[in-house]
Amino acid sequence: MIFSRRTILFGVASAATGLISDKSGYAALLPNEPWWQSATGYQIYPASFFDSNGDGIGDIAGIITKLDYLKDLGIGFIWLSPVYASPMADNGYDISDYQAINPTFGTLKVMDKLIAEAKTRGIGIVMDLVVNHTSDQHPWFKAARASRTSPYRDYYLWRDQPPAKGAPEDLASTFGGPAWTRDEVAGAYYFHEFAARQPDLNWANPAMRRDIYKMMNWWLDRGIAGFRMDSIDLIGKDIAKGIVADGPNVHPYLQEMTAATQGGRDCITVGEVWSATPDNAVLYSDPARHELAMIFQFDHVTRFWDSKLGKWKSQPVDLPTLKGIFAKWQAALATKGWTALFWGNHDLPRAVSRYGDPGQYRVESAKMLATVLHLMKGTPYVFQGEEIGMTNAGFTDIKQYRDVETLNFYQIQIAGGESEADFMAGARANSRDNARTPMQWTSGRNAGFSRGRPWIGVNPNKATVNVAADRADPNGVFQRYKLLIGLRKLLPIIRRGGFRLVAAQHPSVFAYERTFGDDRLLVIANFTGKPTSLALTPNEVMTGQDILNGGTRSLGGVLNLQPYETIAVLRAYAPTPVAAPPPLR
Ligand code: NOJ
Numbered sequence: 001m002i003f004s005r006r007t008i009l010f011g012v013a014s015a016a017t018g019l020i021s022d023k024s025g026y027a028a029l030l031p032n033e034p035w036w037q038s039a040t041g042y043q044i045y046p047a048s049f050f051d052s053n054g055d056g057i058g059d060i061a062g063i064i065t066k067l068d069y070l071k072d073l074g075i076g077f078i079w080l081s082p083v084y085a086s087p088m089a090d091n092g093y094d095i096s097d098y099q100a101i102n103p104t105f106g107t108l109k110v111m112d113k114l115i116a117e118a119k120t121r122g123i124g125i126v127m128d129l130v131v132n133h134t135s136d137q138h139p140w141f142k143a144a145r146a147s148r149t150s151p152y153r154d155y156y157l158w159r160d161q162p163p164a165k166g167a168p169e170d171l172a173s174t175f176g177g178p179a180w181t182r183d184e185v186a187g188a189y190y191f192h193e194f195a196a197r198q199p200d201l202n203w204a205n206p207a208m209r210r211d212i213y214k215m216m217n218w219w220l221d222r223g224i225a226g227f228r229m230d231s232i233d234l235i236g237k238d239i240a241k242g243i244v245a246d247g248p249n250v251h252p253y254l255q256e257m258t259a260a261t262q263g264g265r266d267c268i269t270v271g272e273v274w275s276a277t278p279d280n281a282v283l284y285s286d287p288a289r290h291e292l293a294m295i296f297q298f299d300h301v302t303r304f305w306d307s308k309l310g311k312w313k314s315q316p317v318d319l320p321t322l323k324g325i326f327a328k329w330q331a332a333l334a335t336k337g338w339t340a341l342f343w344g345n346h347d348l349p350r351a352v353s354r355y356g357d358p359g360q361y362r363v364e365s366a367k368m369l370a371t372v373l374h375l376m377k378g379t380p381y382v383f384q385g386e387e388i389g390m391t392n393a394g395f396t397d398i399k400q401y402r403d404v405e406t407l408n409f410y411q412i413q414i415a416g417g418e419s420e421a422d423f424m425a426g427a428r429a430n431s432r433d434n435a436r437t438p439m440q441w442t443s444g445r446n447a448g449f450s451r452g453r454p455w456i457g458v459n460p461n462k463a464t465v466n467v468a469a470d471r472a473d474p475n476g477v478f479q480r481y482k483l484l485i486g487l488r489k490l491l492p493i494i495r496r497g498g499f500r501l502v503a504a505q506h507p508s509v510f511a512y513e514r515t516f517g518d519d520r521l522l523v524i525a526n527f528t529g530k531p532t533s534l535a536l537t538p539n540e541v542m543t544g545q546d547i548l549n550g551g552t553r554s555l556g557g558v559l560n561l562q563p564y565e566t567i568a569v570l571r572a573y574a575p576t577p578v579a580a581p582p583p584l585r
Contacts, residue, residue, distance in 0.1 A: 039076020
């Protein structure tokens, strides 16, 4: 009997039937395995999650009321997009006080309550650490601009240039226009990679770095589980040489940061690294180097952007290329380092709209995308609403947009001669606001998000796409996510196994094999809305447990696949080693 020794495993995870009865959440943690390698993250964009006080903007108290929902989903930690004091020029990614909470979101007291309430449910809170830049309203910047002799002057990056010459043109801002803006009070230009209201910090200044580490420790001492580090590959910049991303000092700074903040703490640190390559990803995330636990890399996003207009003119996703990208990254971090797995976040379009089908096969394609991603090696991140298959905003009028980047590029591109219709098509595909419409809890008023007027429009498809409807459906998207999140905790092959693409050049099937000792997991997905077939080679043929639906399944010869049909079959021999979970920080 092939499966008899696996009764421990399948006694608790028999697919499609209630599945995950593991209470600890870490039943199959291997000895010495960091907790964040078996956990799944969930990103909350606070303004759009749940509004408890009716002002139309989500808040921390609202998140607390939804913790049981997240516990049911099975996540291990929340990446909380910024809730700090901020003038909100970039929705909180412009911080004016790192140790205060934006009153719109709550108070420090309610933040402490969130940390404690989450912890009692086995969920860690991962704060967004935005330290490449501050708000122009941060006291450091106010002091810096006010006086050339202030110790804070050197906390930022300045250039003296006569105003008559106009802004230096050597570097451009990610949000459009030059990366230098003149500050009249300072009498100089300051550097900002993002909006003009987000001046970049000067990481070459040791006092500034010490202040940042002090602030990080203050948060860690409050009991958070770690940090998601915003634009962290930019902190080692050398702008005199025109180097912004992945600059010469980024690794020494990160090592210094780890030593100054994390000693003995079992933190999760995840860096946002748009400049990631397979080589530097190992440098960032090899545990022996003490920099970051893992990184977000964006190859699968940027590969399908236009060479001139970038995200504003997105290209169709080519499946063999996409598969090649994932295979490349699975290989790059196979033995050293670790990666985050994600389709979407608050800066990207909705996964189902970008890679799946937001129409007829919305549910099927959302489940397919979840399965293909979550059965790879890495730590998966679910962006709020993805677990019910939320889709892009579908805005048709520029007045509906709120995002500073979208609004800046609208001005720039229309002034540059692009037609309104072309820009709007690009924005409908890729504007960051696609991910920022309110979470759809119910089919009711404002999707159950707020009793007030939401700060950004609610997607009209809330009538059918909402938590209440999807979660109650045993074949819905939520139940698939819940299953996959549970399977990761239970099956070391998902967390540790080798990875190999199957039928790498197949134009419509995403298939791969995972191996761990003698165990083997085969994942096969039709990535399209048309029926297709896949011929397995004699080596690939197998019989095993159907981990998505329960029961035994034989895969052999030619497989016919329905639109977005997804199969995952496990042949397991070795019993799973079981270790006690570490206490959650
Ligand atoms: C990356 C964040 O994810 C994005 O939302 C923000 O605008 C920039 N960094 C600047 O902080």
